Amino acid sequence: MSRGAFIVIEGLDRSGKTTQTAALYEQLKEVGKVAKLLKFPDRTTAIGKMIDAYLRSQSDLDDRAIHLLFSANRWELASEIEKDLKEGINILCDRYAFSGIAFSASKGLPYEWCRAPDISLPSPDLVLFLDISPEKAKERGGYGEERYEKEEMQKKVREIFKRIGEEMNVATAGAKWVVIDAGRDCEDVAKDVWAHAEGLIEGTSQPITRLWD
Numbered sequence: 001m002s003r004g005a006f007i008v009i010e011g012l013d014r015s016g017k018t019t020q021t022a023a024l025y026e027q028l029k030e031v032g033k034v035a036k037l038l039k040f041p042d043r044t045t046a047i048g049k050m051i052d053a054y055l056r057s058q059s060d061l062d063d064r065a066i067h068l069l070f071s072a073n074r075w076e077l078a079s080e081i082e083k084d085l086k087e088g089i090n091i092l093c094d095r096y097a098f099s100g101i102a103f104s105a106s107k108g109l110p111y112e113w114c115r116a117p118d119i120s121l122p123s124p125d126l127v128l129f130l131d132i133s134p135e136k137a138k139e140r141g142g143y144g145e146e147r148y149e150k151e152e153m154q155k156k157v158r159e160i161f162k163r164i165g166e167e168m169n170v171a172t173a174g175a176k177w178v179v180i181d182a183g184r185d186c187e188d189v190a191k192d193v194w195a196h197a198e199g200l201i202e203g204t205s206q207p208i209t210r211l212w213d
């Protein structure tokens, strides 16, 4: 029995992550594939609203408390993700547990502690990491207004993403982590994204695995 593919797009701010996720979604639809677009944080749920207020600096929370809320926000949708995949729906997801670790660990929380609450979430089949240097991101108009959109933070986040990717690719099972140079033209990046995703969207008979289990 074939199931849908679970593809996560991760990246730094200004890497074109949201544009590329949307472009991949459109491409899937064009070739007649059923796909669902997800984004974390999902700011529409009750937990998501708390996260939104925090990110917009309308509320303050302990670093560990907000970390757990980000994770809970994924757990809220975990069973739905699994159900959709089993029904043959491809899931494209803009950010996932990897952002959770990268952002919280860059604030100084221990890496293993940050990873723990996301252990056992449905694992993606593929993570496409859109990599951009802080210098290039700055050329694209700098960062926005939200809490984490600062150059120093983004530099640390980039290092932690690198560690996560290296560790994932050493593991024999689980998601494959691919780094894509996102400092190029949007079309060139989209071609690379498609090249990596294309093989997966025919469906896979592999069972759904769990993150870091």
Ligand code: FDM
Pocket (backbone or CB within 6 Å): 040, 041, 055, 070, 071, 095, 096, 097, 099, 100, 101, 103, 104, 148, 149
């Ligand atoms: N972020 C996102 C986290 O700190 N932890 C998480 O688990 C996730 C999913 O939230 F700065 C951060 C990353 C970013 C912010 O993301 C909001 P978007 O993609 O800009 O909405």
